[in-house]
Amino acid sequence: xxxxxxxxxxxxxxxxxxxxxxxxxxxxxxxxxxxxxxxxxxx
Amino acid sequence: xxxxxxxxxxxxxxxxxxxxxxxxxxxxxxxxxxxxxxxxxxxxxxxxxxxxxxxxxxxxxxxxxxxxxxxxxxxxxxxxxxxxxxxxxxxxxxxxxxxxxxxxxxxxxxxxxxxxxxxxxxxxxxxxxxxxxxxxxxxxxxxxxxxxxxxxxxxxxxxxxxxxxxxxxxxxxxxxxxxxxxxxxxxxxxxxxxxxxxxxxxxxxxxxxxxxxxxxxxxxxxxxxxxxxxxxxxxxxxx
Numbered sequence: 001x002x003x004x005x006x007x008x009x010x011x012x013x014x015x016x017x018x019x020x021x022x023x024x025x026x027x028x029x030x031x032x033x034x035x036x037x038x039x040x041x042x043x
Numbered sequence: 044x045x046x047x048x049x050x051x052x053x054x055x056x057x058x059x060x061x062x063x064x065x066x067x068x069x070x071x072x073x074x075x076x077x078x079x080x081x082x083x084x085x086x087x088x089x090x091x092x093x094x095x096x097x098x099x100x101x102x103x104x105x106x107x108x109x110x111x112x113x114x115x116x117x118x119x120x121x122x123x124x125x126x127x128x129x130x131x132x133x134x135x136x137x138x139x140x141x142x143x144x145x146x147x148x149x150x151x152x153x154x155x156x157x158x159x160x161x162x163x164x165x166x167x168x169x170x171x172x173x174x175x176x177x178x179x180x181x182x183x184x185x186x187x188x189x190x191x192x193x194x195x196x197x198x199x200x201x202x203x204x205x206x207x208x209x210x211x212x213x214x215x216x217x218x219x220x221x222x223x224x225x226x227x228x229x230x231x232x233x234x235x236x237x238x239x240x241x242x243x244x245x246x247x248x249x250x251x252x253x254x255x256x257x258x259x260x261x262x263x264x265x266x267x268x269x270x271x272x273x274x275x276x277x278x279x280x281x282x
Contacts, residue, residue: 010099018251022066028261031265
């Protein structure tokens with residue numbers, strides 16, 4: 001049994017999960033802050 | 044300090060510069076730890092190369108459990124002091140916590156196959172961790188339902204505190220029951236893992252913790268900005 005296949009799969013899942021979480025959090029933050037800033041400027 | 048940071052303006056003043064610092068420091072530490080764990084440590088005499096999964100599985104487990112401690116603490120702070128920021132913090136921690144709880148379960152299953160010969164076993168540690176994952180899902184659903192009905196956040200906060208009952212069960216499951224999962228190998232003062240294999244773990248734990256903190260700050264900033272927009276919309280719609 002080649003253990004490296006399991007190691008690679010575990011690291012790939014972690015990379016995808018962590019990067020996906022960070023990207024989702026960053027995009028939702030950017031979208032919300034841009035909306036709040038544009039409303040503030042309209043005032 | 045908690046009371047000082049409960050002011051959203053003061054919090055944002057600190058969170059804005061802190062978010063990229065935590066994120067990039069987390070990326071550097073996690074990548075360095077992963078590099079060390081993949082290339083600079085020896086293979087285990089029994090588990091062979093699959094032992095390298097340790098460097099991502101342990102941080103995921105730590106953050107899956109630590110995340111719920113954060114949800115419970117912030118929920119308790121909200122129930123006692125009624126700080127709206129505490130409620131926002133609890134809700135911001137949950138998505139990051141559920142992702143790391145899922146990563147812990149998935150990497151554990153991948154590690155289990157070459158080590159135990161099975162992807163899954165209904166033993167105390169694995170089952171209690173799966174329960175914690177479902178508790179996160181239930182909390183996220185409860186938060187969504189509460190905000191859709193215009194609730195004051197007390198029900199999710201009570202659930203957040205009550206869910207912490209699961210934490211000692213996960214933690215001591217390997218002591219209380221005879222489990223397939225190995226017992227505790229890393230304590231606060233000692234470890235049964237040799238130093239030559241242990242050092243990358245500190246970098247991955249530190250790195251993923253900083254990444255987790257930066258994601259929580261991003262979510263809190265997003266929620267505060269959304270609240271601001273909604274409040275402004277309500278004022279504009281008012282006659």
